Amino acid sequence: MAEAYKDLDPATMPRSPGLTYQDLLDTDSHDVPDVLRLQSPKDMGVREYPVTRYTTREWHDREVEHLWKKVWQMACREEEIPLPGDHMRYDIAGMSFLVVRTDAGDIKAFPNACLHRGRMLKEFDGNATELRCAFHGFAWHLDGSFCDIPADWDFAHVDKSTFNLPELPVATWEGFVFINPDQNCAPFDDFIKDLDEQFQRWKPATLYKAAHVAKVMPCNWKIAQEAFCEAYHVNGTHPQILRSLGDVNSQVDIWENCARVITPGGTSSPLLDYEVSDQEALRANLDLPHDADVPEIPEGMNLRQYLAERSRENLRPVAGTRVDEYCDAELVDSIDYTLFPNFHPWGAFNGINYRFRPNGNDHRSAIMECIMLAPYEGERPPPAPVVWLEEDQSWSSALGFLGKVFDQDAFNMPRVQEGLESTYQTGVVLSGYQESKVRWLHHKLTEWVGE
Amino acid sequence: MASLTHPFDPDTLYELDGDGNIKISNGSKTGIFTRKGQYISGDIKQADPQLCVWVGNNPGDAMQQMSEGGTSITAKRT
Ligand code: FES
Ligand SMILES: [Fe+2]
Numbered sequence: 001m002a003e004a005y006k007d008l009d010p011a012t013m014p015r016s017p018g019l020t021y022q023d024l025l026d027t028d029s030h031d032v033p034d035v036l037r038l039q040s041p042k043d044m045g046v047r048e049y050p051v052t053r054y055t056t057r058e059w060h061d062r063e064v065e066h067l068w069k070k071v072w073q074m075a076c077r078e079e080e081i082p083l084p085g086d087h088m089r090y091d092i093a094g095m096s097f098l099v100v101r102t103d104a105g106d107i108k109a110f111p112n113a114c115l116h117r118g119r120m121l122k123e124f125d126g127n128a129t130e131l132r133c134a135f136h137g138f139a140w141h142l143d144g145s146f147c148d149i150p151a152d153w154d155f156a157h158v159d160k161s162t163f164n165l166p167e168l169p170v171a172t173w174e175g176f177v178f179i180n181p182d183q184n185c186a187p188f189d190d191f192i193k194d195l196d197e198q199f200q201r202w203k204p205a206t207l208y209k210a211a212h213v214a215k216v217m218p219c220n221w222k223i224a225q226e227a228f229c230e231a232y233h234v235n236g237t238h239p240q241i242l243r244s245l246g247d248v249n250s251q252v253d254i255w256e257n258c259a260r261v262i263t264p265g266g267t268s269s270p271l272l273d274y275e276v277s278d279q280e281a282l283r284a285n286l287d288l289p290h291d292a293d294v295p296e297i298p299e300g301m302n303l304r305q306y307l308a309e310r311s312r313e314n315l316r317p318v319a320g321t322r323v324d325e326y327c328d329a330e331l332v333d334s335i336d337y338t339l340f341p342n343f344h345p346w347g348a349f350n351g352i353n354y355r356f357r358p359n360g361n362d363h364r365s366a367i368m369e370c371i372m373l374a375p376y377e378g379e380r381p382p383p384a385p386v387v388w389l390e391e392d393q394s395w396s397s398a399l400g401f402l403g404k405v406f407d408q409d410a411f412n413m414p415r416v417q418e419g420l421e422s423t424y425q426t427g428v429v430l431s432g433y434q435e436s437k438v439r440w441l442h443h444k445l446t447e448w449v450g451e
Numbered sequence: 452m453a454s455l456t457h458p459f460d461p462d463t464l465y466e467l468d469g470d471g472n473i474k475i476s477n478g479s480k481t482g483i484f485t486r487k488g489q490y491i492s493g494d495i496k497q498a499d500p501q502l503c504v505w506v507g508n509n510p511g512d513a514m515q516q517m518s519e520g521g522t523s524i525t526a527k528r529t
Contacts, residue, residue, distance in 0.1 A: 236501065236503065238505075238506045239457065239459065239499060239502055239505075240455055240458070242459075269458070272458055274461070283455075289452045289455070290455050290464060290466075394510065396508050397510050407504060408504050411487070
């Protein structure tokens with residue numbers, strides 16, 4: 001069992017000079033919800049985590065046994081399988097699972113394998129009236145119960161009354177479907193409790209899947225994931241936004257099974273040694289060329305309030321008067337949650353969700369996905385299908401401005417893999433506070449996988 | 452066309468040139484770099500690679516060649 005981590009006192013802990021995130025919330029033009037007033041900084045120690053976690057097949061194999069075969073994991077959205085017979089394939093670390101909407105309307109998950117000679121039952125997502133194998137035609141009902149064996153006189157030795165597909169634990173949370181490959185796993189409620197408490201106000205179930213982009217990244221899945229778990233890298237990786245992002249005044253909060261980093265927008269980095277005007281900060285925020293005109297910020301408004309107001313008006317046509325309840329921070333800041341081990345729903349209303357996982361059984365490549373949820377008026381629009389980017393396609397080609405930011409993160413990823421395979425260091429050095437979410441992930445990995 | 456001054460060095464301008472490369476200028480000095488920050492020519496010899504990536508990343512621009520083989524890792528040594 002890994003050593004427990006300790007509470008820090010937000011008033012006395014070491015932190016960046018300049019405004020705290022809580023100071024910024026005091027300037028909000030709207031009431032700030034309690035969830036943003038929570039603070040849960042932790043002293044996670046100063047230990048280094050072994051480089052071999054990213055570089056060896058041996059560690060990957062242990063992850064498969066002790067993590068991926070055991071942990072709750074987000075498989076898809078409920079809205080992707082609305083009708084009886086709709087099914088989706090969810091693959092993790094060389095294993096394939098089938099998530100199916102039954103005739104009764106509930107959701108079941110099964111190993112994606114025929115009980116005859118093992119062929120994968122469904123290769124593609126789709127709709128079916130039964131789960132019939134393409135090899136010899138064995139079939140199961142949508143609820144996994146036995147349906148048919150062609151020429152069954154030859155299988156008198158098979159007890160049809162128990163010849164059902166093994167059922168895996170399934171749970172739903174805010175429109176997401178989670179499965180657990182371990183039939184004896186711990187209850188989902190314990191697993192989701194921390195995150196669920198935080199999302200009471202934001203309700204991602206009320207949003208629809210507006211975009212879904214996936215790409216194989218040439219690095220261990222944790223290298224890809226950890227690129228999105230701190231804002232400390234902004235000075236090196238995203239310097240263009242420093243005039244409009246409070247990178248090192250991010251607030252980091254750690255709970256048992258989830259953690260978050262909140263990075264304020266519309267405020268300049270404490271790392272800049274000069275005063276940044278609101279106009280220059282706005283130029284950076286809107287990514288306008290150095291000599292272009294910048295919109296005027298109305299008298300009496302600060303930059304955060306102005307950016308929030310722009311965002312409210314952009315959202316109003318689809319979100320209606322709800323936007324008037326959203327405080328500035330909810331519209332301007334990056335509120336990045338992580339649910340162990342690999343699911344990252346952003347809080348508030350920008351609808352970003354990331355998922356990272358190994359690419360099959362290759363410990364040197366990962367699947368990175370960005371799922372964008374969005375509000376809608378009237379009938380729920382159909383969920384966007386996943387778009388797989390080829391190796392030579394940029395994230396920006398699919399996700400525009402957000403993708404441009406990802407392309408900078410992606411620019412590092414293979415170089416981190418190669419660096420870790422070349423280093424003489426045995427451990428990865430992490431900061432105490434700003435990278436404490438990465439520490440938390442490794443602390444949890446130690447609990448699940450071992451050293 | 453994307454352009455910005457470096458937040459850590461506000462006298463230095465990064466912009467896309469007509470050839471799809473990144474032109475960096477500071478006073479009378481200039482340097483030309485690839486979209487990944489590799490030096491091509493000029494008297495400015497070093498660049499912030501991530502700002503080159505940013506300024507050179509314009510979705511829809513036919514000249515954009517984000518990959519250039521650089522997003523892959525080398526074959527695993529045994
Ligand atoms: S400064 Fe963080 S990996 Fe080099
Ligand atoms: Fe980043």
